[in-house]
Amino acid sequence: MKEKKLMKGNEAFALAAIRSGCRFYFGYPITPQNEIPEYMSRELPKIGGSFIQAESELAAINMAYGAAASGGRVFISSSSPGIALMQESISILASVQLPVVILNVMRGGPGIGSIQPAQGDYNQVTRGGGNGDYHVIVYAPNSIQEAMDMIAKAYDVADEYRNPVMIAADGMLGQMMEPVDLPEDKGGIKAGDITKVKPWALTGHKDMRDRIAMNSVWLKQDQLEDYINSYWPKYEKAEQELAEYETRSLQAAEVVFVSFGSTSRITLEAMRLLEREGIKAGLIRPKTLWPFPFHAFDEISAKTKQIISVELSKGQMMQDVKLAVSGRWPVGLISRVGGMLLDPLEIVLKTKEILEVR
Numbered sequence: 001m002k003e004k005k006l007m008k009g010n011e012a013f014a015l016a017a018i019r020s021g022c023r024f025y026f027g028y029p030i031t032p033q034n035e036i037p038e039y040m041s042r043e044l045p046k047i048g049g050s051f052i053q054a055e056s057e058l059a060a061i062n063m064a065y066g067a068a069a070s071g072g073r074v075f076i077s078s079s080s081p082g083i084a085l086m087q088e089s090i091s092i093l094a095s096v097q098l099p100v101v102i103l104n105v106m107r108g109g110p111g112i113g114s115i116q117p118a119q120g121d122y123n124q125v126t127r128g129g130g131n132g133d134y135h136v137i138v139y140a141p142n143s144i145q146e147a148m149d150m151i152a153k154a155y156d157v158a159d160e161y162r163n164p165v166m167i168a169a170d171g172m173l174g175q176m177m178e179p180v181d182l183p184e185d186k187g188g189i190k191a192g193d194i195t196k197v198k199p200w201a202l203t204g205h206k207d208m209r210d211r212i213a214m215n216s217v218w219l220k221q222d223q224l225e226d227y228i229n230s231y232w233p234k235y236e237k238a239e240q241e242l243a244e245y246e247t248r249s250l251q252a253a254e255v256v257f258v259s260f261g262s263t264s265r266i267t268l269e270a271m272r273l274l275e276r277e278g279i280k281a282g283l284i285r286p287k288t289l290w291p292f293p294f295h296a297f298d299e300i301s302a303k304t305k306q307i308i309s310v311e312l313s314k315g316q317m318m319q320d321v322k323l324a325v326s327g328r329w330p331v332g333l334i335s336r337v338g339g340m341l342l343d344p345l346e347i348v349l350k351t352k353e354i355l356e357v358r
Helices: 009-019 035-047 057-069 080-095 122-127 144-161 171-175 191-197 221-231 233-241 262-276 294-299 316-325 344-357
Strands: 004-008 024-027 050-053 074-078 101-106 137-139 165-170 177-181 245-248 255-258 281-286 288-290 306-311 331-335
Touching (some): 009 035, 009 074, 009 165, 035 074, 074 080, 101 171, 255 262, 262 344, 294 316
Parallel strands (some): 101 165
């Protein structure tokens, strides 16, 4: 029988990482995720793990680089402007193909912005702020339980694809409390088993195996092109295999909402209110932001008159929604920004306005 516990989001995220085998955490305080480094500083030493509060986000992500290169399971957490500072090194992690799990507890922006929940990092996490050709795999939970489950999955996906994986959780999920089923404790990788599980890891050759190096500098352009082409198929594979989504009531829907994270829960309440007024509504909830679940939109009925992106940004996800729709339906936007949250009644009123405009 699973153990159930009432937990605050940030502490639950940290626990999920530890039970997924994380033994290395490097971070720097930033609201609204500060409970994570606090929890890690207290709990990791108890199981032989290492916690370091770095002097900056830049230092933290590069410490993560070193621990991941040696085969450790690493957890990094920050919030929007902190993740922005890490972007160069995230592109380097992708270039040397290192598995690291990164949690972004999103807050309002741009720049330093606010400390309130937001989803304005959509472009940052799905397009990446680093240079060159790479992707970061991105999960978007809408509950604390789902975030814990996605963190556990993220470690396996990061190892399989040898790539950074990000969990994009808005500040509301980090600060709220919910009952959760605690995940299975997988334990950490024993030092003697690292080269068996991760033969690419830099553990020292000890005259027992070939020397291994990780290289992110290619001065001959043909060599760099060959290298990029050699790892690019994993992204094509990810697009085919990793896209996840949830749908609700698409077949009879007059209007279909597209929403992710905690905003999707507010959207569900708005759908119930619309149903009472005779307006049938459906939902597509992306669980992965990259790869985006474009094929989910093929399930929309011909009865649908309108698609509406509901998000806490100025339509960043709407650009992917428009790509998915490919002109088959008109696409509208309902949003708040700056750390403001949507209200179900607000979604209802704006939906009616959009439908009347048509």
